Amino acid sequence: MSDSAPRPPQPSNEALQDLLRVAFAAAELAYSPYSKVQVGAALMAADGQVFSGCNVENASFGLTLCAERVAAAKAVSAGVTRFEVMAIASSLDAPMMPCGACRQFLNEFAPGLYLVVQGKQGPRFGARLSELLPHAFGPADLR
Numbered sequence: 001m002s003d004s005a006p007r008p009p010q011p012s013n014e015a016l017q018d019l020l021r022v023a024f025a026a027a028e029l030a031y032s033p034y035s036k037v038q039v040g041a042a043l044m045a046a047d048g049q050v051f052s053g054c055n056v057e058n059a060s061f062g063l064t065l066c067a068e069r070v071a072a073a074k075a076v077s078a079g080v081t082r083f084e085v086m087a088i089a090s091s092l093d094a095p096m097m098p099c100g101a102c103r104q105f106l107n108e109f110a111p112g113l114y115l116v117v118q119g120k121q122g123p124r125f126g127a128r129l130s131e132l133l134p135h136a137f138g139p140a141d142l143r
């Protein structure tokens with residue numbers, strides 16, 4: 001099990017607010033004609049680079065990509081796999097928590113990832129990925 005994965009430091013409030021701003025801007029670019037929900041993610045890597053993503057839907061609904069996986073795939077395809085913080089923003093009032101598939105996808109790279117989630121209204125939610133996906137299946141289980 002990978003529950004003893006490295007934990008990046010807790011980000012400052014200012015860093016979280018900055019990353020949330022990027023996530024809300026990314027949400028504006030959502031392609032979501034079916035659900036009409038706009039989701040944005042901003043992923044900060046250990047080297048300080050930020051990768052954004054939005055949800056991308058498809059007429060074949062099951063092909064929909066979540067914002068979180070788009071951001072993570074952008075980072076990986078740029079050669080960046082050390083992730084520290086992800087901000088997730090949506091057009092809904094309440095924080096839109098990352099789906100199970102996205103939790104698993106992110107766990108591959110960063111079980112200690114700090115997540116901050118905010119909707120249009122109300123308080124933001126913050127937690128480590130390992131709290132949202134305890135006893136996760138990951139790369140170490142295949143060694």
Ligand code: THU
Nearest residue numbers: 035037039055066067097098099
């Ligand atoms: N969605 C995300 O982008 N991230 C999640 O973690 C959950 C759901 C998107 C997929 C779809 O376009 C819309 O939100 C409604 O499910």
